[in-house]
Amino acid sequence: MIDTRRIHHCRACGSPVDYSVPADDNRERAVCTVCNTIHYENPINVVGTVPTWGEQVLLCRRAIEPRLGFWTLPAGFLELGETSAEGALRETDEEAGARVELQGLFSVMNVVAVGQIHLYYRAALRDVDFAPGPESLEARLFTEAEIPWDELAFRTVRTTLERYFADRREGRFGLHCVDFR
Amino acid sequence: MIDTRRIHHCRACGSPVDYSVPADDNRERAVCTVCNTIHYENPINVVGTVPTWGEQVLLCRRAIEPRLGFWTLPAGFLELGETSAEGALRETDEEAGARVELQGLFSVMNVVAVGQIHLYYRAALRDVDFAPGPESLEARLFTEAEIPWDELAFRTVRTTLERYFADRREGRFGLHCVDFR
Numbered sequence: 167m168i169d170t171r172r173i174h175h176c177r178a179c180g181s182p183v184d185y186s187v188p189a190d191d192n193r194e195r196a197v198c199t200v201c202n203t204i205h206y207e208n209p210i211n212v213v214g215t216v217p218t219w220g221e222q223v224l225l226c227r228r229a230i231e232p233r234l235g236f237w238t239l240p241a242g243f244l245e246l247g248e249t250s251a252e253g254a255l256r257e258t259d260e261e262a263g264a265r266v267e268l269q270g271l272f273s274v275m276n277v278v279a280v281g282q283i284h285l286y287y288r289a290a291l292r293d294v295d296f297a298p299g300p301e302s303l304e305a306r307l308f309t310e311a312e313i314p315w316d317e318l319a320f321r322t323v324r325t326t327l328e329r330y331f332a333d334r335r336e337g338r339f340g341l342h343c344v345d346f347r
Numbered sequence: 348m349i350d351t352r353r354i355h356h357c358r359a360c361g362s363p364v365d366y367s368v369p370a371d372d373n374r375e376r377a378v379c380t381v382c383n384t385i386h387y388e389n390p391i392n393v394v395g396t397v398p399t400w401g402e403q404v405l406l407c408r409r410a411i412e413p414r415l416g417f418w419t420l421p422a423g424f425l426e427l428g429e430t431s432a433e434g435a436l437r438e439t440d441e442e443a444g445a446r447v448e449l450q451g452l453f454s455v456m457n458v459v460a461v462g463q464i465h466l467y468y469r470a471a472l473r474d475v476d477f478a479p480g481p482e483s484l485e486a487r488l489f490t491e492a493e494i495p496w497d498e499l500a501f502r503t504v505r506t507t508l509e510r511y512f513a514d515r516r517e518g519r520f521g522l523h524c525v526d527f528r
Contacts, residue, residue, distance in 0.1 A: 172358070173358045174358060174359055174360070174361070175356055175357060175358055175359065175360060175361030176356060176361070177353070177354045177355060177356055177358055177386075178355055178356065179355070179356060180355070180356030180357070180361035180362065180363070181361065182361070190481070193426065205358075206424070207427055208391040208392065208424055208425055208426065208427065209391070209392060209425050209426075209427060210389040210390070210391065211389065211390060211392065211464060243387070243389055244389055244390050244464075245374065245389065245390075246388055246389065246390060246462045247459060247462075248459065249457040249459055249526045250455070250457055250464060251457075251524075251526070270524075271455060271522065271524055274431070274452060274455070274466075276430040276431055276432075278428060278429065278430055281427045281428075283392060283425075283431060283464075285455075300371070341452065341522045343432075343451075343452055345430045345432070
């Protein structure tokens with residue numbers, strides 16, 4: 167489960183916090199014992215793409231923990247100042263050195279245990295001039311038959327790929343909302 | 348724009364932070380000058396519903412700032428430990444005292460200037476036994492002709508309602524991804 171008590175000191179003044187339920191609230195928050203600043207913690211977003219070149223999908227092999235050595239779709243944390251689509255393009259470039267054209271939001275997946283929402287866009291590679299970034303060991307195109315299902319890094323990647331190939335067989339792409347605990 | 352320098356002290360040890368680009372990163376983060384903890388700040392999520400009863404939509408008049416007195420769809424910040432759908436149901440109950448059945452994700456809107464993604468679900472009211480919660484002055488059903496367009500609280504509410512009525516006229520509901528700067 168999420169460590170919901172990881173704040174020990176106030177970001178405004180540095181004093182210790184106490185966990186208590188503020189007035190007009192119904193949940194415990196980290197509240198500063200000196201200046202009363204309330205510190206909220208909320209789920210954050212991971213954004214990425216399903217980059218395709220004809221029948222093939224581009225995957226990256228992770229050069230960092232967690233799941234070092236396992237294969238993933240290019241994705242990472244959404245940053246302040248960008249849209250989810252811009253973040254997905256940035257991560258695709260940073261992790262796979264690839265430029266893509268987005269084709270629509272494809273999967274929206276809550277990963278409750280880690281406080282994240284993962285958003286994947288379908289994307290067409292503009293060229294095959296990709297190259298692994300510093301967080302990837304390899305970037306490689308796979309046909310459906312070649313996907314290393316037992317060496318995928320995350321459940322959200324597996325589910326997104328499964329739904330992608332299923333939709334492609336049916337000739338129509340939907341939006342897939344899936345929750346993981 | 349977002350205040351991206353609002354962290355002054357380390358949440359782990361309380362010492363002052365400096366804003367600098369950590370090794371293996373490409374953005375400024377608040378880094379503790381003593382224990383080196385890196386503090387990431389990322390967009391968060393607002394979740395809500397478009398609650399309907401036949402031809403009518405349920406809106407709430409805000410009892411709190413920002414936009415006190417203006418009308419909104421029931422929505423609020425997604426909390427740790429819940430899915431976006433669960434958060435949307437909770438907010439609909441808290442703000443409008445209403446129980447609904449979700450009918451699918453309808454709008455996904457980045458609001459870049461405030462670092463938020465807003466997610467609205469279509470929802471059918473189970474009954475008309477609703478009542479404003481502590482953050483609402485009123486909760487009321489509106490036909491399309493009655494919607495107080497000039498008294499809506501937020502752009503995301505206006506856009507979600509516009510798209511909702513447009514889709515309803517066409518007899519099919521899509522997913523609407525819209526970005527605001």
